[in-house]
Structure formats: structure tokens, C-alpha cells
Amino acid sequence: MKKQLKNYIMIVCFLLFIFGFAVASFISEDREFSENENRYLQQAPEFSWKKLEKGEFTSDIESYMSDQIFMKDQLVSLKTVTDRTLLKNYQNGVYFGKDGYYLQDYQENRPLIEKNISCLNDFADSLDKSVDVSFLLVPNAVSVMSDKLPAVTQTDDQLESEKYISSILSDRINLCFPYDQLKDAAKSTQVFYKTDHHWTAEGAKVGFDTLMTAMNEDIPQVSYNIETVKDFHGTLYSKAPTDFSAADEMHFYTNPDNSVKVNYVEENKQTDTLFDDSFKTKKDKYSTFMGGNFALTEIETNGESDEHVLIIKDSYANTVMPYFADKYKHITMIDMRYYHIMDKTVSEYVKDNGITKVIFLYNMDFVNTDNNFIWLE
């Protein structure tokens, strides 16, 4: 018996492990959706001879087994931790930076940038001369917070991309690139989330102020109420989940003296806030800003200026909306990812609504990767 003790221990460990996982995965309730991975998980497949013959049944079982395995999220974290122990500080396109910053890699795709910028150029050139066109191009964390990056990276320089964009951009468009301002602000405040690819409300304010200055506009002086929401684990965290980074804290700025009416046109939904509080308790907390992205959103406020501005944008704009709302009484947001084949083209919309200012608001990575600029006409 004593001689066999080590063998018994080895066997018991093994059997506990495989049977433990088998039983626990079997009895633990199947999840429908993984917030962490942001996708629907495979459910127990129903058997049919037809599915078996096509090999679908067995492959469904395989995905079911790996999707619904006991402690899936913890296992995924264990993998990330192991990789980090092997000093791999780059995973799924994300760097593990200093001070708990996840930083998304940037690989310049110059042909696509050229294509996208020429869409913006064509659109701007086609507008009436009286319409003012500006472009707030936001550098990403990987560029602004480059001092947080690991020593050796493969990331491309966004300043080079900006130089290129500025060299091909139409004279009609007033380019604003708040790189220095964000970098400066980053010394005292957090301008990007540590676990998400977006900028924070503070970063957005820096961007907004820089844009206003570039447009020769006054910056409204407002004292905001600040609401804090904790425990934000953003998209970059999901790509390489580990306890490496503390959760982010989010701030929501509201102006008590401003009342807004928001009309989500396609959804036929009206609200009186720039925030969708229901997201504050979910994983996707960033969608609290404007409730996410929509094709066409019309906002009425009692801001300073009577002008009607059109913001053609990505998700970075959602955080800036509270500041825009204090500036302009009439704001329209259009997201080209969803604004396809609508009643009016964007230029028709500009004409019919007497829009005097058009603002493109995109982050660099978006201009470098998105394929929906062609819908802009």
C-alpha cells in the first residue's frame, strides 16, 4: 500500500480533474450569452440523423463542450495569465502596457485611409460653400499613451498617418488633431480607459475644446454634475481577460441647466437624456453614452448657438455629446455604419435641414479599418 501511495494520489488527482470538470460542466446551467466574449454560446445540439450525417452534430457537440465548460471565464483568464508569465505582452492585437493599460495595436493601412479620406473629400467638396466642414481626428491610446507601451512593439506611428491624412485632405475641411492636447492632459487626468479602446469623458472634453478652438468658437462654461460608475471592464479586457488591470471608473457629465430631447429616428424612440442608464449595470457600460450607435439621431437642446450641426461619427463621438449639447441647439448625428440606403442621402439631409456646420468625428483606428465611408454621398 505504501509503495502504491504515490500512484493512488496521481490517479485520484487525474480522475477528480476529468470527472470533476465533466460533472460540473454537465450540471452547471448553460449560459446563453457570454458578456465577456460578447457572443452567443453554443447550446446543447438536438440530435438528428441528418445532422449526424453531415458531421454537424459532432462539431456542434465540440463547440458546445468548449463554450459551456465549467468556469470558462476563469479558464480564459488562466490562459492570459500563463501567456503573461511567458512574457508575451501582446495578445489578440492588444498590448499589456504599464500601469495596467491595455493598448490596442495600430497597423497602418494606407490604401484604406486614402480611400476613406477621399470619400470625406468628395462629400465636403460637394457641399455648398457656406457650409463649414471640420474634422476632429482622434489619436488612439496606443499613440497618446505610447509611454505606457512595452519596450518592443510592432505598432505603427499614428503621427505619420496624421501627416499623410493632412497632406491629402481637401482644403474644404478644417482638420483638428488633438494629439498634443491629449498628451498634455494625460499628465494629470485619465484621458483613455485602461480596459477599453475609447476615450474617457475627460479625454472627450479635451478633444471638444481643441475642436472649438480650431473652429474659432467659444467654449461654453458649464459646471457639470459628475456621476461615477465603477467596475467597467471594456472591450480590450475581453480580448485578453486577466486581473492584470484594475477595472475602470467611468464618469458621466450632466449639465443640470440644459434640457435635451433625443430622437432616434429609425428606431422611432424619443428620450430626454444623452445617457442610457440601463447599460450602467451591464458589461457594455460604454453604451451608456447615447445608448450605443444609431444610423440617425436628432437632438434638440437649449445650448448657446442656434446653428444646426451635423456630426458624422463613430463611437468616440458619443462621449462628446454632452459638450456639444451645451454648444448647439440643433444637433444631428449620423453613423455611416448604419446609414445605408436611407430616404435621403447625407448631402440631401444637409440641404433640407439648413445645416451650417458639418463635423466629422473619427478616431484614427476607425479611419484605418472601417469600410463604410463609401456610403457617404
Added chain:
Amino acid sequence: MLFSSTTFLFAFLPIVLITYYIVPRITRNLVLFIFSLVFYAWGEPVYIVLMIASTIVAYITGLLADKQRKNAKKYTPLIAMIGAVVWNIGLLLFFKYTDFFIGAANSIFGTQIKTLGLALPIGISFYSFQTLSYVIDVYKGEVRSQKNFLDLATYVALFPQLIAGPIVRYIDVAEQLKKRNESIEHFAQGVWRFSIGLGKKVILANTIGELFDTISNSAQSELSVAASWLGIIAYTFQIYFDFSGYSDMAIGLGKMFGFDFLENFNYPYISTSITDFWRRWHMSLSSWFRDYVYIPLGGNRKGKARQCLNIMIVWFLTGFWHGANWNFMLWGVYFGVILLCEKLFLGKALKKIPAFFQHIYALLFIVIGWGIFSYEDFGKLTQNFKNMFGAGGLPLINHQTVFWLAQYAVTIVILVIASTQLPKKLCLKLQTKCPEICGCILQPLWALTLLAVSTAYLAGNSFNPFLYFRF
């Protein structure tokens, strides 16, 4: 089904183990056979018919090839043996090589024959060699034919070694099919071996495989001379840890069911020559070719010239066995030529230089060999070699290469250490110094760690290719 999948680890294996150990001993082969069929049918339900047909052919030809059988006619055994050869080689030629020959004919003669587009039946290269060795061994009188069909069918379908070897010969397990020793000690050894194999495959091979994939899919403009070497070195590690990890798992699983399979790898990357390498790499394959091709061809008994020819034939076939493609043929011939050189003159010269340089020599030619092996596309293959030897117009090293090196530096150090006997020696030392702590705590803990981290990699990673699937 793959061993390195959550389905195998947490559904198939527990069910097989329970069923196997609760049924009466006499029905255990039946249990193994049925579960092996499920295991095989998992990926390809149709080709199971082929495997069973192959088993039936082996059964009948095996009986007929047995000369010690009563009333055996004079020529029947020979005919039966030839029949088995024709069947198995025919099967391989048809399913594995037809499209290759059609493609070759089309490109040489400009014909337009349509390819069959058949999917390669999983494990066919392995089980046809196994049944073939069975019938030949019976014919040669080295083992008696198997009269119990179930025992033979269990041998052919045995899931631990079914899809990727090692090529277990019937003669080595004939006794065990009837009576084997399922013991606590055996099972514990099996657990240890399986955990190590799983870790080698899932943690090491898959990780370094990502690097090879990244580099081989990179645009020429991102590469450098160093990067193309790094890529091929990554592949060198990937294929060894992938394949030997799979063999470890097979041997470990075999032990859990009371089988002892022969070893398939013996630290191939510490070889001092290519001759040495092929005594250490995929040993079950090279000994198969030695016993069933090289020696029947005359081996070294018919003069030097004939021996050289035999060596070239064997290595051409070894290469071609790995896949129906030109690069595999080239790979075989490449090693054939090196082995010839070593046999004729190089071997003696090598012995005179310091051991360090012998290792460098062997590794260099092994790595270059994998360079041939890893690219089935000839254009890519030649481009890669141009890049490696500075004819690709690439910089010696670039920023991107430094990044890759930095990311995988620790992994590569671990791979280097794990390729040597160092871990084994360390383990033995611990076992003699403090047997209780090592056996009761350290080893189980290490096995559990490997299992847990492997599971984490399987759950967190969709990258789980298996290189030897197509062979």
C-alpha cells in the same frame, strides 16, 4: 476526435474509462472496439466502413498467410500475403495519391483529367501500415494469426494510436490483446505520460505554432533573414512537440488500458548526426520501413551499390508517405542523400570533430529539412529558402523580427530545454533524493498543473491545429 479537445477530455475519456473498468474483463476488448469506432466516426462517419473492410481483409489474409495452419496449401500463404500488400498499398494509392498523380499527369502531359477530390480518410496511413505488418509477420512465421476477429479489430481500431500512431505492430501487442496487466502502477504512469503529452501539444506546440503561422503568412516586406530562420525554427519546435506530445498521449492512454506501446521519439533534437536523428525521430515509422522495405530489398547484404539504392528508395518512400506532394518527396530524398553521405564518408569525419559541432551540424540539416517539409507550395518554399540564405533581398533583421523574438523569447528557451534530457534527468534526481515528496506531491501537482493550463488553453484559444492529421 482529437485528444486535445474538451470533448475528449471531459466527455469521451471519462465515459470510456468508467465503462471499461466496470464491465467484466472478457468484454473489455469489445468496449475498446466500440468506443474506438465512435472515436473514429466522430470526424468522418463514412470512412469507418473502409477501416472495417480493411480489418476484414487483414483478418482473412492473416488466417490464410499462416503457414503453420493445418492443411495450408503451398502457395496460399504467399498469395494471401501479396493480397494484403495489394489491398493496403492500393488503398493508400487510391485515397492518398490519386489526385496527386492526376495533377502530375495533367501538368506533364497537358491533359485535363479531373481530380477526385476525395477527403483523406483519417489515420489511413497508420492503420494500413499496421495491418500490413500484421499479415507480413504472420507470413514470415514470426507471429501466429489471430483467430478472434474482435481481438484483431480492437488492435486495428484501438483509439489511442488510431489517427496519429505510433505505428504499433501487431507482434508487439499480440499477447496484450489477450491478456494485459491493468494495474494501479500502469494507470498512474499513463496519467503522468498523458498529462505531459497534453501539455507539450496544447501549451508548447500550439503557442510556437502561432509564431510560425504569423511569419509564414507575413508579407515579404515585413520579413527579414532572421525572421525566415525564426519561422522555420518555430516550425521545428512545433512539429516535434505536436507529434511527440501526441505520441506521449497515445502511450499514456494505452497504459491506462493496460497496453504497453513502444516509444516513438527519443530526444531527436540532441542528435549528433542525421543517421542519429532518424534513430530518434518517429521511430515506429523508420523501423517499419527498415523491416518491411529496406531489408526485403536486400538491405546491406547485396553490396555497396545496391545498399545505396535501397537507402534512396526507402527515403523517397518515407518522404512520400508523409503526404502526396512534391515537397515531401524532396524532403525524403534530401534525407536519403545526407544519410548516404554520412554512410560513405561524412560519418567518419563527423566523429573527429567536437561534439558541439556535431550537434550544430545535425540541427542545421534538421531545420533545413523542416524548411522543405513545411511549405507545400513550391513557390513559397523556394522564396523562403531564398530569404533564409540572403537571396531574397531582405534586411538581416528588422524591427518586426525583434518584436517577434521578444514575444516568444521565454517560450523558445522553454522549448530548447524541453527538447533535451534535462527535465527527465531533473525528475530522476528528485525521485532518488526525495522519493516521497516527489512521487506523492510534486509529480501529481505538476500533472494537475499541466492539465489545468492545457484546459485553459483549449477553452481560451481556438488555435488548435494538428499537424499529423493529413498523414
